[in-house]
Amino acid sequence: MIDPDSLARLALFADLSRAELEAAGQLFDEQMYETGERILRQGLTGNAFYVLLDGCVAIKIDGTERARLFPGDFFGEVSILTGEPPTADVVAMNAIRCAVLGEPDVEGFLIRNPRVMLRMLQAEARRVRSANLWHG
């Protein structure tokens, strides 16, 4: 359970009505991690969708940092959508707070809230474009 107001201030949930936000607030859990704690583990675990509420996390592949995420960013969705273990570690760079949706609830939530799914897709498209520019 998480305070719906914590979700309301994020772009990902900007299209939800108050009733939808309250339903989401009951569905998502809230988790906190210490500096250095791993949230996702490369090749191992990570069957949840995380939205960063406070703090900063690093994306690390084989120990090398590739990116950082900040409040409003999300992670963990690729592992759920593909059914594969995470391809990177996600490590807390300071004390962080996340909204967390377990894998069993993700599909139903996205289908009930297509505007959230659309905003996720837009964010994924921006990530792909950034990656293409970087590789180019």
Add this chain to the structure above:
Amino acid sequence: MARVAGGDDGGGGADGDRPFPPGEYPILVVGSGPGGLQTSYCLRRLGVEHAVISRDDRPGGMFRWYPVFQRLLSWTQLDAPFERGSREFEWYDHNSLLGDEREHQALICDVLDRSHVVPTRQQMEDGLAAFAERTPLRVRYGCSWESTRRENGRLVLTTSDGEYRCRAAVFALGVTEPWRSPIPGIDQVPHYADCRHGEDYAGKSVFIIGKRNSAFELADGLLPWASRIVLASPRPVETSNFAQASVRARYLQPYEVSVLGGGTYAVDAAIERIERDADGFRISASGTTRPGRIEMRADAAIAATGFTTPLRDQPQLGVAAVAQGRIPALTPFWRSVSAEDIYFAGNATQGAAGLRKHGVGSSSPAVHGFRYNARVLAEHLARDLFGIERERRRFEPAQLVPFLLHELAHAPELWAQKGYLARAVRFEPAQGIVDAGVVPLAHFVDAGGPEAIAVAVEMDTRGQIYPAAYRWRGGRLRGVELAGELLHRFQDAEHARVLTELLDDVVR
């Protein structure tokens, strides 16, 4: 304030038979519910001096009051394939606390009859009292914790009896303070904790805020009395996978009435406001999974919106909380993520997320889960704070795989705390193959070695149970999910082959 002598039984002191007078103790345990009792028992077995205080006048904690309608969710099977009191039997008895001697084990069995596999609240309280009496555990009853501060590297707890100083405190106060979600007008609505008798609702229409276990427990208890029951909350009731359902099957009778269109309704709606009028309550709500407006009145309303951990002034000491401030955020060993000397036992240990592999959480909110947390916590405190290490078994290479398979098939810690607790074995150059005991799996996989293996029982998104193994070798971790088996018989040749391959450098 003199340091109190007298070992873990505490001194008698000036106030008669009450143990643990105010003073300095290495560890202070707060609470006399199942979490506090189990922690104290395990600390004592390890020789860790500590005091236990409780504001109550007898043991039992929340089971002195809840559940309101008299039966728990968790079962105890009086006859099982294993002898009562054996370690393997614990998986069939989800309600007894853990004891090392036969006279301390499976005590709930002594108070159960065969009318139901699930104990009544009174039977649970009696079983906990029997554990406290027979072990015997000393508790300073009638001593209320009031405030907390740090002074000269020590925690100082001010209580109704005076000040206690300690190196670390274990708060075992449950998730027991009534909590109301922030709905306008809800402060006028009685809480679940205020309900006592079904007959108070005879012939009335009742509106219950909430659709989780406590809400459905009330609805189940009120079905014989109320004329109409409406349960409402934004989140739908999930029953497609019983292992991960938002309501336990034991309380699903009102839901069955609802889905068949009877006089009970389980509605997915966000409640906008609730107002008291001369005859009851008026409720305004908005549908969530299906759009629509609800404007209705009810003779009675009840907020079954859950409970919160009584943290009091701990946030001022840095204790962070999640779930709208209701649950302390904890490390895998149940220490506050943000306060190094404050630990939790009992129901509040759900604040440690664990790996949540496949999105599946721990069983830490229930006795059958947190009783093992208490034992692991006691060993952790003994080792890390006092250098007390339990003597560990050593294995010959040929013994290792059969041992691990037996643990996967029968270890109650692994079955109760699926995906959270694991059995670990270390491979040490000097000492050989050494049992590392039961540890939080998240700690094992994040510890970075040394050479070791841990096995755990896990559950996937479909509720399928399977064994898993995690091997640290040469600084790298490899996780393997073994095949499940219809009758959970994990001690067969195929499972042995997979573990042997994973341990080829150790067992061959």
